Amino acid sequence: MTTNGTGTHGAIIEDTMPEEDRPLVELRNAGKSYGNIRALHGVSLTVQSGKVTCVLGDNGAGKSTLIKIISGLHQHTEGEFLVDGTPVRFTTPREALDKGIATVYQDLATVPLMPVWRNFFLGSEMTKGPWPVRRLDIEKMKKTADEELRNMGIVLDDLDQPIGTLSGGQRQSVAIARAVYFGARVLILDEPTAALGVKQSGVVLKYIAAARDRGLGVIFITHNPHHAYMVGDHFSVLRLGTMELSADRSEVSLEELTNHMAGGAELAALKHELAQVRGVDVEELPEAEDLQAPVAASSEGTS
Known part of the structure; x- marks a missing residue:
């Protein structure tokens, strides 16, 4: 039998995998509020074994809040959070780790001199x-x-x-x-290529693909659509705490993904106003209807 690696007590990762057609992690209309501040609302996300789910968004889009819910730092205040098909409500990161959900943050939690x-x-x-x-x-x-x-x-x-x-x-x-x-079945990577050059980003993307090939479900948090499109199987774009786009690789092109990430919908809505400003070229800006098809198609699959 081929092994995918061992955990702390020598457990074989693939033996703890759920059935192939069942998500490792699933959020259903999940949200998080801090008092009167709603940081996340109506977010649905699935993480499958052997797949890379890319979560994109600008600063303030809700990516960090999403990470904290899945990793057990914060609890969701609305919707459902399921692991292996069972509803959960983690109170500590240790509980998430015990379920095989590991997070690699940007600071990596390493001691440089060791x-x-x-x-x-x-x-x-x-x-x-x-x-x-x-x-x-x-x-x-x-x-x-x-x-x-x-x-x-x-x-x-x-x-x-x-x-x-x-x-x-x-x-x-x-x-x-x-x-x-150490037994991760779901690997959350928080902006792993944010501070890296082209060559080093390529090294990281290579090992993200290697983790996927070993059967892990990977959540790749990034603000770079080009990096996401190189390794991603599914793409979710967050904007102001809500899910603007959720689409499989076959449903969205790199150009469409970039437009959503860059606020193409807002630019399209302002195309008429921008056309009146001298020196602004609006010919290459997408029309609003050009950005709606992927969203409509993906919402049917996540409802």
Whole structure:
């Protein structure tokens, strides 16, 4: 039997996978309010095994709130949140992690001066020997970290080097491999390419695809439609806390996705006014009706 990786106690990831046709994670008209402030409203999202779900949106669109609900930091105040088809209401990130939902934030939660292998097991170190003289099993941790990184296609010459000496893309890749090893079935990536150049972004996108190929459900949070379109299977665009677009790859082109991300609908509505401003070229701006078809088609699938 082919294994997809092991968790903390050696559990095989694929053995804990739900049925293929059932989402790993699902939000149904979910929302979150902070007092009188409604940060998220009517958001429906599904995460399937072996698929990359891209969530796009500008600052203030609701991406961070969505992450916090799924990762257990905050509770939703409306709608439903289901894991493996069962309604849940997480109170801590540990509860989400116990269900196989892991989040890799932009800061990566690493200690720059510690070796790569130590960061790989940070907070979950392997030990050996009887209590009370148990000690770190350094040799086993190094061997395991090297094997798991190589399984993800990450080859490092020296695992003793401080993780801070790695490039941004390499550090992101180590964080992804760490989450996979510790039993993640759903991997949430918070803007992993935001501060990276073209080459390092390509490294991260490669390992996102590798995680998908190993059967994980990936939620890729980004504001870059080009990065999303390279690896995404489904695209959800948030605007002001609501879902503006939800479409499979076959239902939306990169140009349409970019227009939604860039506020193309608002620009189309203002096309007449912009045409009266000297020096503004409105010929290439999309018409409002050109942006409605993908939304209508996708809403039928999420209702």
